[in-house]
Amino acid sequence: MALMMKAPQAARTAPTPGAGTLLEVQDLAVEFHARRGIVKAVDGVSFTLEAGERLAIVGESGSGKSVMSMSLLQLVAHPGRIVRGSAMLNGKDLLALQGKALRDVRGADVTMVFQDPMTALNPVLRVADQVMAPLRRHLGLGPEEARRRAVESLTRVGIPDAERNLDAYPHELSGGMRQRVLIAMAVACEPRLLIADEPTTALDVTIQAQIVELLRGISDQLGTAVMFVTHDMGLVARFAHRVAVMYAGRIVEVGPVREIFANPRHPYTRGLLASIPAIDGEKPERLLQIDGTPPDLAALPAGCAFAARCPVAVGHCTVERPPLARLEPNHSAACWRASATTAPEVIHA
Numbered sequence: 510m511a512l513m514m515k516a517p518q519a520a521r522t523a524p525t526p527g528a529g530t531l532l533e534v535q536d537l538a539v540e541f542h543a544r545r546g547i548v549k550a551v552d553g554v555s556f557t558l559e560a561g562e563r564l565a566i567v568g569e570s571g572s573g574k575s576v577m578s579m580s581l582l583q584l585v586a587h588p589g590r591i592v593r594g595s596a597m598l599n600g601k602d603l604l605a606l607q608g609k610a611l612r613d614v615r616g617a618d619v620t621m622v623f624q625d626p627m628t629a630l631n632p633v634l635r636v637a638d639q640v641m642a643p644l645r646r647h648l649g650l651g652p653e654e655a656r657r658r659a660v661e662s663l664t665r666v667g668i669p670d671a672e673r674n675l676d677a678y679p680h681e682l683s684g685g686m687r688q689r690v691l692i693a694m695a696v697a698c699e700p701r702l703l704i705a706d707e708p709t710t711a712l713d714v715t716i717q718a719q720i721v722e723l724l725r726g727i728s729d730q731l732g733t734a735v736m737f738v739t740h741d742m743g744l745v746a747r748f749a750h751r752v753a754v755m756y757a758g759r760i761v762e763v764g765p766v767r768e769i770f771a772n773p774r775h776p777y778t779r780g781l782l783a784s785i786p787a788i789d790g791e792k793p794e795r796l797l798q799i800d801g802t803p804p805d806l807a808a809l810p811a812g813c814a815f816a817a818r819c820p821v822a823v824g825h826c827t828v829e830r831p832p833l834a835r836l837e838p839n840h841s842a843a844c845w846r847a848s849a850t851t852a853p854e855v856i857h858a
């Protein structure tokens with residue numbers, strides 16, 4: 510277990526105290542009506558995000574990270590359906606917005622960056638048209654002012670020679686540059702919240718680190734809150750203030766990054782942390798090192814969804830589902846054994 514809990518290196522200061530709650534998600538549930546039954550992809554998720562705060566969402570493949578993120582902008586495609594919950598942003602429920610009100614929020618107040626920058630950019634439009642579009646639509650800027658702001662945006666995301674690159678087509682840029690263009694589009698209108706769903710997975714390791722640094726810098730500079738979906742616990746340590754761990758459509762643990770790394774309380778979180786490679790600089794593997802497989806979301810077991818794979822489960826765990834309970838002021842876990850189990854050996858680097 511040595512090195513398993515290596516302390517995160519970068520100092521992370523919490524966002525300005527008193528900045529206030531930006532987003533409050535309550536009891537969000539999303540279902541897919543599939544042939545094999547009702548798939549509960551997101552099953553009662555609640556969390557808050559402070560203004561300017563960076564929250565990492567981690568969890569195995571299929572745990573509901575993308576569906577949860579996309580549902581905040583009502584982007585879950587048919588047959589997915591938001592069946593419960595609210596997501597209040599500045600007094601507006603994102604889940605209830607319709608028509609123009611929804612379009613106004615998307616791309617202005619809340620924006621999203623996806624995994625694959627090639628499919629997210631329109632191949633037949635020049636970079637300029639794509640970066641200028643949100644500026645024209647949401648801020649009502651004329652062509653000249655929009656272009657000036659687009660140059661500013663490209664420069665902000667570290668694209669050299671912004672004037673020339675604005676006139677390029679997406680295929681003329683490298684993968685890393687395309688992801689920077691998407692980020693430029695996403696932050697052009699200075700949103701309050703940026704949702705980034707595995708924005709670096711398609712990129713090589715050095716570029717990944719640069720993109721994460723870039724997002725962190727922009728978040729600091731503009732005060733933008735970021736929800737960052739990732740498989741990579743190493744990136745979590747460098748980037749986020751807080752981390753929420755998802756399992757089978759629920760948040761099973763949430764807390765400050767330092768606290769989660771030093772004192773994980775859910776056995777699933779411990780498993781995820783154990784999958785961080787011990788050797789510095791080695792590319793972390795996907796988090797699939799916990800024995801067993803996640804449950805079928807169309808036939809969730811009674812009790813805790815993790816019980817069948819859990820090394821410390823007791824009889825009660827298969828009978829009653831544990832609620833997400835507060836263990837310390839900022840740290841919650843959904844585990845009947847959270848208090849009973851001792852923390853693993855922690856070795857501070």
Ligand SMILES: Nc1ncnc2c1ncn2[C@@H]1O[C@H](COP(=O)(O)OP(=O)(O)OP(=O)(O)O)[C@@H](O)[C@H]1O
Nearest residue numbers: 541543548550569570571572573574575576577806
């Ligand atoms: N179109 C669909 N039809 C039926 N079920 C779906 C559909 N899309 C997603 N799901 C279900 O929703 C669950 C959550 O999917 P989601 O894409 O949010 O997982 P994820 O945590 O983002 O995984 P990954 O890390 O692989 O991106 C999946 O387990 C899947 O069963």
Ligand SMILES: [Mg+2]
Nearest residue numbers: 574575576706
């Ligand atoms: Mg996903």
